Amino acid sequence: MKAFLGMGLLGSNFVRAMIQKGDQVQVWNRTAEKAKALETYGAKAFNEAAEAVKGAAIIHVTLKDDDTVDEVLAMASSGFEPGAVIIDHTTTSAKGAVERTAAWKAKGYTYLHAPVFMGPQNALESSGNMLVSGNQAVIKQVEPELSKMTGKVINLGPEEGKAAGMKLTGNLFLLTLTAGITDTLAFAKASGISSDDVLALFDSWNPGASMPARLKRIATGDFKQPSWELNMARKDAGLMTAAAKEADVTLSFIPTIAAVMDNWIAKGHGNDDWSVIATDAVS
CATH class of the missing domain: 1.10.1040.10 (N-(1-d-carboxylethyl)-l-norvaline Dehydrogenase; domain 2)
Incomplete structure:
Protein backbone atom coordinates (compact mmCIF):
# COMPACT_ATOMS: atom_id res chain seq x y z
CA MET A 1 0.00 0.00 0.00
CA LYS A 2 1.19 3.50 -0.91
CA ALA A 3 -0.08 6.93 0.00
CA PHE A 4 0.12 10.11 -2.03
CA LEU A 5 -0.46 13.56 -0.57
CA GLY A 6 -1.14 16.40 -3.00
CA MET A 7 -3.41 15.81 -5.98
CA GLY A 8 -2.42 18.65 -8.26
CA LEU A 9 -1.74 18.02 -11.94
CA LEU A 10 1.55 16.26 -11.22
CA GLY A 11 0.45 14.27 -8.19
CA SER A 12 -2.79 13.06 -9.70
CA ASN A 13 -1.03 11.78 -12.82
CA PHE A 14 1.62 10.06 -10.71
CA VAL A 15 -1.22 8.26 -8.94
CA ARG A 16 -2.93 7.26 -12.17
CA ALA A 17 0.36 5.80 -13.45
CA MET A 18 0.91 3.90 -10.19
CA ILE A 19 -2.55 2.36 -10.40
CA GLN A 20 -1.97 1.38 -14.04
CA LYS A 21 1.10 -0.53 -12.82
CA GLY A 22 -0.99 -2.41 -10.25
CA ASP A 23 -0.30 -0.38 -7.11
CA GLN A 24 -2.90 0.31 -4.44
CA VAL A 25 -2.80 4.01 -3.64
CA GLN A 26 -4.49 6.04 -0.91
CA VAL A 27 -4.75 9.73 -1.68
CA TRP A 28 -5.42 13.04 0.04
CA ASN A 29 -5.70 16.64 -1.08
CA ARG A 30 -6.62 19.79 0.78
CA THR A 31 -9.39 20.31 -1.77
CA ALA A 32 -11.08 16.96 -1.24
CA GLU A 33 -12.77 16.87 -4.64
CA LYS A 34 -9.42 16.53 -6.38
CA ALA A 35 -8.59 13.43 -4.36
CA LYS A 36 -12.11 12.04 -4.80
CA ALA A 37 -11.74 12.32 -8.58
CA LEU A 38 -8.92 9.75 -8.48
CA GLU A 39 -11.33 7.10 -7.22
CA THR A 40 -12.51 6.80 -10.82
CA TYR A 41 -9.12 5.28 -11.59
CA GLY A 42 -9.01 3.02 -8.54
CA ALA A 43 -7.46 5.20 -5.82
CA LYS A 44 -8.97 5.42 -2.35
CA ALA A 45 -9.53 9.01 -1.24
CA PHE A 46 -9.51 10.29 2.33
CA ASN A 47 -10.63 13.57 3.86
CA GLU A 48 -7.83 13.53 6.44
CA ALA A 49 -4.14 13.25 5.62
CA ALA A 50 -3.51 11.09 8.70
CA GLU A 51 -6.10 8.59 7.50
CA ALA A 52 -4.66 8.50 3.98
CA VAL A 53 -1.22 7.40 5.18
CA LYS A 54 -2.37 4.59 7.46
CA GLY A 55 -1.01 1.24 6.30
CA ALA A 56 1.34 2.85 3.77
CA ALA A 57 5.02 1.90 3.84
CA ILE A 58 5.81 4.63 1.28
CA ILE A 59 4.28 8.09 1.32
CA HIS A 60 4.74 10.30 -1.74
CA VAL A 61 4.30 14.06 -1.48
CA THR A 62 3.82 16.64 -4.23
CA LEU A 63 2.83 19.99 -2.77
CA LYS A 64 3.54 23.71 -3.20
CA ASP A 65 6.53 24.74 -1.09
CA ASP A 66 8.50 24.21 2.13
CA ASP A 67 5.79 25.54 4.44
CA THR A 68 3.08 23.45 2.82
CA VAL A 69 5.19 20.28 3.00
CA ASP A 70 5.95 20.88 6.67
CA GLU A 71 2.30 21.58 7.45
CA VAL A 72 0.90 18.57 5.59
CA LEU A 73 3.48 16.12 6.96
CA ALA A 74 2.74 17.34 10.48
CA MET A 75 -0.97 16.78 9.83
CA ALA A 76 -0.36 13.30 8.47
CA SER A 77 2.26 12.16 10.98
CA SER A 78 -0.17 10.69 13.51
CA GLY A 79 -1.08 8.09 10.88
CA PHE A 80 2.46 7.14 9.85
CA GLU A 81 3.37 3.49 10.04
CA PRO A 82 6.57 2.73 12.02
CA GLY A 83 9.59 3.23 9.75
CA ALA A 84 7.57 4.73 6.92
CA VAL A 85 9.47 6.25 3.99
CA ILE A 86 8.48 9.76 2.89
CA ILE A 87 9.42 10.67 -0.68
CA ASP A 88 8.92 14.35 -1.43
CA HIS A 89 8.73 15.48 -5.07
CA THR A 90 7.94 19.12 -4.21
CA THR A 91 10.26 21.85 -5.49
CA THR A 92 11.61 23.31 -2.24
CA SER A 93 14.65 25.07 -0.86
CA ALA A 94 17.80 23.04 -0.25
CA LYS A 95 17.79 24.21 3.38
CA GLY A 96 14.26 22.91 3.86
CA ALA A 97 15.12 19.52 2.36
CA VAL A 98 18.16 19.17 4.65
CA GLU A 99 16.18 20.15 7.73
CA ARG A 100 13.31 17.77 6.95
CA THR A 101 15.70 14.88 6.33
CA ALA A 102 17.21 15.31 9.79
CA ALA A 103 13.92 16.07 11.56
CA TRP A 104 12.07 13.00 10.28
CA LYS A 105 15.08 10.76 10.86
CA ALA A 106 15.08 11.86 14.49
CA LYS A 107 11.45 10.74 14.70
CA GLY A 108 12.20 7.32 13.24
CA TYR A 109 11.16 7.93 9.63
CA THR A 110 13.04 8.19 6.35
CA TYR A 111 12.61 11.37 4.32
CA LEU A 112 14.04 11.64 0.81
CA HIS A 113 13.74 14.68 -1.39
CA ALA A 114 13.23 13.65 -5.04
CA PRO A 115 12.24 16.69 -7.12
CA VAL A 116 11.49 16.24 -10.80
CA PHE A 117 11.94 17.76 -14.22
CA MET A 118 8.59 16.34 -15.26
CA GLY A 119 5.28 17.79 -16.35
CA PRO A 120 1.87 16.18 -15.80
CA GLN A 121 2.12 14.17 -19.04
CA ASN A 122 5.56 12.88 -17.99
CA ALA A 123 4.08 11.76 -14.68
CA LEU A 124 1.36 9.84 -16.50
CA GLU A 125 3.81 8.28 -18.95
CA SER A 126 6.60 7.69 -16.38
CA SER A 127 9.05 9.71 -18.47
CA GLY A 128 11.26 12.71 -17.73
CA ASN A 129 13.87 13.05 -14.98
CA MET A 130 13.84 12.68 -11.20
CA LEU A 131 16.67 13.99 -9.00
CA VAL A 132 17.89 12.52 -5.71
CA SER A 133 20.79 13.14 -3.35
CA GLY A 134 21.72 12.20 0.19
CA ASN A 135 22.06 8.90 2.02
CA GLN A 136 23.10 6.43 -0.65
CA ALA A 137 21.76 3.42 1.27
CA VAL A 138 18.32 5.05 1.35
CA ILE A 139 18.49 5.90 -2.34
CA LYS A 140 19.47 2.32 -3.19
CA GLN A 141 16.51 1.09 -1.15
CA VAL A 142 13.92 3.26 -2.91
CA GLU A 143 15.43 3.49 -6.41
CA PRO A 144 13.28 0.63 -7.79
CA GLU A 145 10.21 2.58 -6.64
CA LEU A 146 11.46 5.83 -8.17
CA SER A 147 12.54 4.19 -11.43
CA LYS A 148 8.97 3.06 -12.09
CA MET A 149 7.81 6.68 -11.87
CA THR A 150 10.17 8.37 -14.31
CA GLY A 151 12.32 7.90 -17.36
CA LYS A 152 15.58 8.50 -15.50
CA VAL A 153 16.62 8.81 -11.86
CA ILE A 154 19.64 11.12 -11.56
CA ASN A 155 21.62 10.38 -8.39
CA LEU A 156 23.60 13.50 -7.48
CA GLY A 157 25.58 11.90 -4.68
CA PRO A 158 25.60 11.96 -0.87
CA GLU A 159 25.15 15.70 -0.27
CA GLU A 160 21.83 16.42 1.41
CA GLY A 161 19.87 19.16 -0.34
CA LYS A 162 21.84 19.01 -3.59
CA ALA A 163 18.84 17.66 -5.51
CA ALA A 164 16.80 20.65 -4.34
CA GLY A 165 19.52 23.08 -5.40
CA MET A 166 19.91 21.42 -8.79
CA LYS A 167 16.16 21.51 -9.39
CA LEU A 168 16.07 25.24 -8.72
CA THR A 169 19.15 25.70 -10.91
CA GLY A 170 17.35 24.01 -13.78
CA ASN A 171 14.18 25.99 -13.18
CA LEU A 172 16.18 29.24 -13.14
CA PHE A 173 17.50 28.38 -16.59
CA LEU A 174 13.95 27.77 -17.82
CA LEU A 175 12.88 31.16 -16.46
CA THR A 176 15.77 32.98 -18.11
CA LEU A 177 15.20 31.06 -21.35
CA THR A 178 11.59 32.21 -21.45
CA ALA A 179 12.67 35.76 -20.60
Whole structure:
Protein backbone atom coordinates (compact mmCIF):
# COMPACT_ATOMS: atom_id res chain seq x y z
CA MET A 1 0.00 0.00 0.00
CA LYS A 2 1.19 3.50 -0.91
CA ALA A 3 -0.08 6.93 0.00
CA PHE A 4 0.12 10.11 -2.03
CA LEU A 5 -0.46 13.56 -0.57
CA GLY A 6 -1.14 16.40 -3.00
CA MET A 7 -3.41 15.81 -5.98
CA GLY A 8 -2.42 18.65 -8.26
CA LEU A 9 -1.74 18.02 -11.94
CA LEU A 10 1.55 16.26 -11.22
CA GLY A 11 0.45 14.27 -8.19
CA SER A 12 -2.79 13.06 -9.70
CA ASN A 13 -1.03 11.78 -12.82
CA PHE A 14 1.62 10.06 -10.71
CA VAL A 15 -1.22 8.26 -8.94
CA ARG A 16 -2.93 7.26 -12.17
CA ALA A 17 0.36 5.80 -13.45
CA MET A 18 0.91 3.90 -10.19
CA ILE A 19 -2.55 2.36 -10.40
CA GLN A 20 -1.97 1.38 -14.04
CA LYS A 21 1.10 -0.53 -12.82
CA GLY A 22 -0.99 -2.41 -10.25
CA ASP A 23 -0.30 -0.38 -7.11
CA GLN A 24 -2.90 0.31 -4.44
CA VAL A 25 -2.80 4.01 -3.64
CA GLN A 26 -4.49 6.04 -0.91
CA VAL A 27 -4.75 9.73 -1.68
CA TRP A 28 -5.42 13.04 0.04
CA ASN A 29 -5.70 16.64 -1.08
CA ARG A 30 -6.62 19.79 0.78
CA THR A 31 -9.39 20.31 -1.77
CA ALA A 32 -11.08 16.96 -1.24
CA GLU A 33 -12.77 16.87 -4.64
CA LYS A 34 -9.42 16.53 -6.38
CA ALA A 35 -8.59 13.43 -4.36
CA LYS A 36 -12.11 12.04 -4.80
CA ALA A 37 -11.74 12.32 -8.58
CA LEU A 38 -8.92 9.75 -8.48
CA GLU A 39 -11.33 7.10 -7.22
CA THR A 40 -12.51 6.80 -10.82
CA TYR A 41 -9.12 5.28 -11.59
CA GLY A 42 -9.01 3.02 -8.54
CA ALA A 43 -7.46 5.20 -5.82
CA LYS A 44 -8.97 5.42 -2.35
CA ALA A 45 -9.53 9.01 -1.24
CA PHE A 46 -9.51 10.29 2.33
CA ASN A 47 -10.63 13.57 3.86
CA GLU A 48 -7.83 13.53 6.44
CA ALA A 49 -4.14 13.25 5.62
CA ALA A 50 -3.51 11.09 8.70
CA GLU A 51 -6.10 8.59 7.50
CA ALA A 52 -4.66 8.50 3.98
CA VAL A 53 -1.22 7.40 5.18
CA LYS A 54 -2.37 4.59 7.46
CA GLY A 55 -1.01 1.24 6.30
CA ALA A 56 1.34 2.85 3.77
CA ALA A 57 5.02 1.90 3.84
CA ILE A 58 5.81 4.63 1.28
CA ILE A 59 4.28 8.09 1.32
CA HIS A 60 4.74 10.30 -1.74
CA VAL A 61 4.30 14.06 -1.48
CA THR A 62 3.82 16.64 -4.23
CA LEU A 63 2.83 19.99 -2.77
CA LYS A 64 3.54 23.71 -3.20
CA ASP A 65 6.53 24.74 -1.09
CA ASP A 66 8.50 24.21 2.13
CA ASP A 67 5.79 25.54 4.44
CA THR A 68 3.08 23.45 2.82
CA VAL A 69 5.19 20.28 3.00
CA ASP A 70 5.95 20.88 6.67
CA GLU A 71 2.30 21.58 7.45
CA VAL A 72 0.90 18.57 5.59
CA LEU A 73 3.48 16.12 6.96
CA ALA A 74 2.74 17.34 10.48
CA MET A 75 -0.97 16.78 9.83
CA ALA A 76 -0.36 13.30 8.47
CA SER A 77 2.26 12.16 10.98
CA SER A 78 -0.17 10.69 13.51
CA GLY A 79 -1.08 8.09 10.88
CA PHE A 80 2.46 7.14 9.85
CA GLU A 81 3.37 3.49 10.04
CA PRO A 82 6.57 2.73 12.02
CA GLY A 83 9.59 3.23 9.75
CA ALA A 84 7.57 4.73 6.92
CA VAL A 85 9.47 6.25 3.99
CA ILE A 86 8.48 9.76 2.89
CA ILE A 87 9.42 10.67 -0.68
CA ASP A 88 8.92 14.35 -1.43
CA HIS A 89 8.73 15.48 -5.07
CA THR A 90 7.94 19.12 -4.21
CA THR A 91 10.26 21.85 -5.49
CA THR A 92 11.61 23.31 -2.24
CA SER A 93 14.65 25.07 -0.86
CA ALA A 94 17.80 23.04 -0.25
CA LYS A 95 17.79 24.21 3.38
CA GLY A 96 14.26 22.91 3.86
CA ALA A 97 15.12 19.52 2.36
CA VAL A 98 18.16 19.17 4.65
CA GLU A 99 16.18 20.15 7.73
CA ARG A 100 13.31 17.77 6.95
CA THR A 101 15.70 14.88 6.33
CA ALA A 102 17.21 15.31 9.79
CA ALA A 103 13.92 16.07 11.56
CA TRP A 104 12.07 13.00 10.28
CA LYS A 105 15.08 10.76 10.86
CA ALA A 106 15.08 11.86 14.49
CA LYS A 107 11.45 10.74 14.70
CA GLY A 108 12.20 7.32 13.24
CA TYR A 109 11.16 7.93 9.63
CA THR A 110 13.04 8.19 6.35
CA TYR A 111 12.61 11.37 4.32
CA LEU A 112 14.04 11.64 0.81
CA HIS A 113 13.74 14.68 -1.39
CA ALA A 114 13.23 13.65 -5.04
CA PRO A 115 12.24 16.69 -7.12
CA VAL A 116 11.49 16.24 -10.80
CA PHE A 117 11.94 17.76 -14.22
CA MET A 118 8.59 16.34 -15.26
CA GLY A 119 5.28 17.79 -16.35
CA PRO A 120 1.87 16.18 -15.80
CA GLN A 121 2.12 14.17 -19.04
CA ASN A 122 5.56 12.88 -17.99
CA ALA A 123 4.08 11.76 -14.68
CA LEU A 124 1.36 9.84 -16.50
CA GLU A 125 3.81 8.28 -18.95
CA SER A 126 6.60 7.69 -16.38
CA SER A 127 9.05 9.71 -18.47
CA GLY A 128 11.26 12.71 -17.73
CA ASN A 129 13.87 13.05 -14.98
CA MET A 130 13.84 12.68 -11.20
CA LEU A 131 16.67 13.99 -9.00
CA VAL A 132 17.89 12.52 -5.71
CA SER A 133 20.79 13.14 -3.35
CA GLY A 134 21.72 12.20 0.19
CA ASN A 135 22.06 8.90 2.02
CA GLN A 136 23.10 6.43 -0.65
CA ALA A 137 21.76 3.42 1.27
CA VAL A 138 18.32 5.05 1.35
CA ILE A 139 18.49 5.90 -2.34
CA LYS A 140 19.47 2.32 -3.19
CA GLN A 141 16.51 1.09 -1.15
CA VAL A 142 13.92 3.26 -2.91
CA GLU A 143 15.43 3.49 -6.41
CA PRO A 144 13.28 0.63 -7.79
CA GLU A 145 10.21 2.58 -6.64
CA LEU A 146 11.46 5.83 -8.17
CA SER A 147 12.54 4.19 -11.43
CA LYS A 148 8.97 3.06 -12.09
CA MET A 149 7.81 6.68 -11.87
CA THR A 150 10.17 8.37 -14.31
CA GLY A 151 12.32 7.90 -17.36
CA LYS A 152 15.58 8.50 -15.50
CA VAL A 153 16.62 8.81 -11.86
CA ILE A 154 19.64 11.12 -11.56
CA ASN A 155 21.62 10.38 -8.39
CA LEU A 156 23.60 13.50 -7.48
CA GLY A 157 25.58 11.90 -4.68
CA PRO A 158 25.60 11.96 -0.87
CA GLU A 159 25.15 15.70 -0.27
CA GLU A 160 21.83 16.42 1.41
CA GLY A 161 19.87 19.16 -0.34
CA LYS A 162 21.84 19.01 -3.59
CA ALA A 163 18.84 17.66 -5.51
CA ALA A 164 16.80 20.65 -4.34
CA GLY A 165 19.52 23.08 -5.40
CA MET A 166 19.91 21.42 -8.79
CA LYS A 167 16.16 21.51 -9.39
CA LEU A 168 16.07 25.24 -8.72
CA THR A 169 19.15 25.70 -10.91
CA GLY A 170 17.35 24.01 -13.78
CA ASN A 171 14.18 25.99 -13.18
CA LEU A 172 16.18 29.24 -13.14
CA PHE A 173 17.50 28.38 -16.59
CA LEU A 174 13.95 27.77 -17.82
CA LEU A 175 12.88 31.16 -16.46
CA THR A 176 15.77 32.98 -18.11
CA LEU A 177 15.20 31.06 -21.35
CA THR A 178 11.59 32.21 -21.45
CA ALA A 179 12.67 35.76 -20.60
CA GLY A 180 15.08 35.66 -23.53
CA ILE A 181 12.38 34.36 -25.85
CA THR A 182 10.11 37.19 -24.67
CA ASP A 183 12.64 39.86 -25.64
CA THR A 184 13.43 38.03 -28.89
CA LEU A 185 9.80 38.09 -29.98
CA ALA A 186 9.40 41.69 -28.82
CA PHE A 187 12.40 42.77 -30.89
CA ALA A 188 11.13 40.78 -33.89
CA LYS A 189 7.81 42.61 -33.58
CA ALA A 190 9.63 45.94 -33.49
CA SER A 191 11.48 44.90 -36.66
CA GLY A 192 8.33 43.81 -38.51
CA ILE A 193 9.29 40.15 -38.26
CA SER A 194 6.52 37.65 -37.57
CA SER A 195 6.72 34.97 -34.92
CA ASP A 196 6.41 32.41 -37.73
CA ASP A 197 9.58 33.84 -39.29
CA VAL A 198 11.35 33.58 -35.93
CA LEU A 199 10.26 29.95 -35.63
CA ALA A 200 11.56 29.27 -39.14
CA LEU A 201 14.92 30.80 -38.23
CA PHE A 202 15.33 28.57 -35.19
CA ASP A 203 14.24 25.53 -37.20
CA SER A 204 17.34 26.11 -39.32
CA TRP A 205 19.71 27.58 -36.72
CA ASN A 206 20.00 26.01 -33.28
CA PRO A 207 21.89 28.34 -30.89
CA GLY A 208 21.28 25.82 -28.11
CA ALA A 209 23.90 23.58 -29.70
CA SER A 210 26.58 26.03 -28.56
CA MET A 211 25.53 25.91 -24.92
CA PRO A 212 27.94 23.16 -23.74
CA ALA A 213 30.92 25.00 -25.25
CA ARG A 214 29.82 28.33 -23.81
CA LEU A 215 29.22 26.85 -20.38
CA LYS A 216 32.70 25.29 -20.49
CA ARG A 217 34.24 28.62 -21.48
CA ILE A 218 32.52 30.38 -18.59
CA ALA A 219 33.38 27.66 -16.07
CA THR A 220 37.07 27.66 -17.06
CA GLY A 221 37.34 31.46 -17.31
CA ASP A 222 38.74 31.30 -20.85
CA PHE A 223 37.74 34.69 -22.29
CA LYS A 224 40.91 35.78 -24.10
CA GLN A 225 40.14 34.08 -27.43
CA PRO A 226 36.71 35.53 -28.19
CA SER A 227 34.16 34.06 -30.55
CA TRP A 228 32.17 37.29 -30.09
CA GLU A 229 33.93 40.29 -28.55
CA LEU A 230 32.17 42.05 -25.73
CA ASN A 231 32.49 45.40 -27.55
CA MET A 232 30.68 43.95 -30.56
CA ALA A 233 27.99 42.28 -28.45
CA ARG A 234 27.41 45.61 -26.68
CA LYS A 235 27.13 47.37 -30.04
CA ASP A 236 24.45 44.88 -31.09
CA ALA A 237 22.59 45.36 -27.81
CA GLY A 238 22.53 49.08 -28.57
CA LEU A 239 21.11 48.47 -32.03
CA MET A 240 18.42 46.22 -30.54
CA THR A 241 17.46 48.78 -27.88
CA ALA A 242 17.33 51.65 -30.39
CA ALA A 243 15.17 49.72 -32.86
CA ALA A 244 12.77 48.68 -30.14
CA LYS A 245 12.52 52.23 -28.77
CA GLU A 246 11.81 53.61 -32.23
CA ALA A 247 8.95 51.12 -32.63
CA ASP A 248 7.69 51.87 -29.10
CA VAL A 249 8.31 48.25 -28.04
CA THR A 250 9.70 47.48 -24.58
CA LEU A 251 12.61 45.09 -24.12
CA SER A 252 12.60 43.94 -20.51
CA PHE A 253 16.00 42.29 -20.18
CA ILE A 254 18.38 43.54 -22.87
CA PRO A 255 18.82 46.98 -21.20
CA THR A 256 19.89 45.24 -17.98
CA ILE A 257 22.34 43.02 -19.86
CA ALA A 258 23.68 46.09 -21.68
CA ALA A 259 24.36 47.79 -18.34
CA VAL A 260 26.32 44.75 -17.17
CA MET A 261 28.28 44.81 -20.43
CA ASP A 262 29.11 48.48 -19.88
CA ASN A 263 30.48 47.66 -16.45
CA TRP A 264 32.80 44.98 -17.83
CA ILE A 265 33.92 47.18 -20.73
CA ALA A 266 34.79 49.90 -18.20
CA LYS A 267 36.97 47.31 -16.42
CA GLY A 268 38.94 46.82 -19.63
CA HIS A 269 37.36 43.63 -20.97
CA GLY A 270 35.91 45.00 -24.20
CA ASN A 271 38.13 42.81 -26.38
CA ASP A 272 37.41 39.63 -24.36
CA ASP A 273 34.72 37.13 -25.20
CA TRP A 274 31.38 38.62 -24.27
CA SER A 275 30.70 35.81 -21.80
CA VAL A 276 33.25 37.45 -19.50
CA ILE A 277 30.18 39.13 -17.96
CA ALA A 278 29.51 35.79 -16.18
CA THR A 279 32.86 35.84 -14.34
CA ASP A 280 31.43 36.78 -10.95
CA ALA A 281 28.95 33.90 -11.10
CA VAL A 282 31.68 31.24 -11.12
CA SER A 283 34.68 32.89 -9.45
